[in-house]
Amino acid sequence: EKSKTSFFSKMSKAVAGKSKVDDEVLDDLEDVLVSSDVGVATTIKIINRIEDRVAKDKYLGTDELNQILREEIAGLLSETNSGNATDFTVPAKKPYVMMVVGVNGVGKTTTIGKLANQFKSRGLKVVLGAADTFRAAAIDQLQVWAERTDVPIIKQSMGSDPASVAFDTVQSAVKMDADVVLIDTAGRLHNKVNLMKELSKVKRVMQKVIPDAPHEVLLVLDGSTGQNAFEQAKQFTAATEVTSLAVTKLDGTAKGGVVIGISDQFQIPVKYIGVGERVEDLQVFNKFEFVDSFFK
């Protein structure tokens, strides 16, 4: 495997004092990006940007070049990512309602458990809503997380209407004077029209209690997903107006590069990354660290 140093040193050797990055280095860069699931279109976009910048300034040093590379890639990650890079706070809306959506098995329920822990440890009063009433033992799973993090959970029986669970949850949260509401939803593939409609309904029903809820729709993407994540972002955005992204399973060898193009195209910020199965394995997204991981 390519190491970070070898790639960067090769890159700088190849451009020092030249006005053009040579093809071999660009091919290498293409390989690094493509093997991180960045995708062909976004990769070409990044390479073109780098070529342009190098052409403008012939006398680039090694450091500047490394910097440009990081900046150009990170630059595609939504601008709204800047600032607040280190905390798990939520805006002062009470209760702040977050609905968590995504395809099957990406890590929605786990991410909710981790978020509950983060918010709670910051002194916020958290309520969970078990609106996945479909998958086998989905409610039990969220219940375990509720117990682990010691926060209340609002649930109904399996097979009940998820919109009704969401409604109940938000209503109870208001009564309980909660600060944050986290709504778990069933995994669904974005090409299933009825299931996507159901999700729009879950969202709408909460608005009967709080007109501007949900304040955040978090789309969870599995970091090992390839180019299909684009379609996921597109369809979930169409159905629920996704406002932020979480990328999970980045403790594995997959790089999650597809979110660069997604963030760029849909202007949705990546907020969190999942780096394990334990309650503490959630981090606030840092785009430079993320980009650096491609070259490791």
Added chain:
Amino acid sequence: MFDNLSDKLDSALHVLKGHGQITEVNVAETLKEVRRALVDADVNYKIAKEFTNTVKEKALGQNVLTALKPGQLMVKLVKDELTELMGGEAAGVNLSGNPSVILMSGLQGSGKTTFSGKLANYLKNKKTKKPLLVACDVYRPAAINQLHVVGEQIGVEVFSDEGNQDPVAISKAAIAHAKENGHNVVIIDTAGRLAVDEAMMTEISNIHTAIEPHETLFVVDSMTGQDAVNTAKAFNDRLNFDGVILTKLDGDTRGGAAISIKSVVNKPIKFIGTGEKMDAIDVFYPSRMADRILGMGDVVSLVERA
């Protein structure tokens, strides 16, 4: 972004049209597009390169003075090569044991528990077997419950030992239980694990050594990207698995990971998952998968237009 491979082939084939023969130059141009399209379909970029090199060799060796035009010829070559690479006849699972022991493996959330249920249901209904499902995921919250719910849905007994943290012991006890109770198939569901998690990889390799399964299956999400090769290779290195299960093909992913996995471990893809329900299981057909990766509906019309 190009939508799919056929779009790309379409534009690439403009290069070929008008040329009377396949030359080194126009093949290279076309194959570059094919390669990029394969990468967009999530075929690993190295494997896509190897693949297009093979197609190139074959293309250049072809006599162009046939009924096919160069464009048609290229489409056919790509499709044939892809189908061949993905394997011949659909392969079933080994049911020669009594009981036949089947071990599931794979990353987190790939669909192991769901597929365990589907397979049990399939063997019960289609092969008149009496399966036993075994809950060896001792980590994931409510994993044991999940398997019990699945077992109830399909009317298959589930063996579990809540509180026991040792999957090796649980699986051995389950096999003993199966023998006593006339179960002729034992399907062992395991926890999801990352290939880089040494402790967890050791755990599953210990289960594997202890129970010597007749069939070890690697369950993989069909939406997986470039990393599929690393994961498949790592699991295969430890388990030397017998087959691959591709899940969530009811989505709209092209599923290029199938090619990557097949190339890197050369094990048959045996079944596909096409939904969350227990009957959403199908045997794997290489040529259908090739069609899917290529967007074949379009490729067929492309050939007709060429």
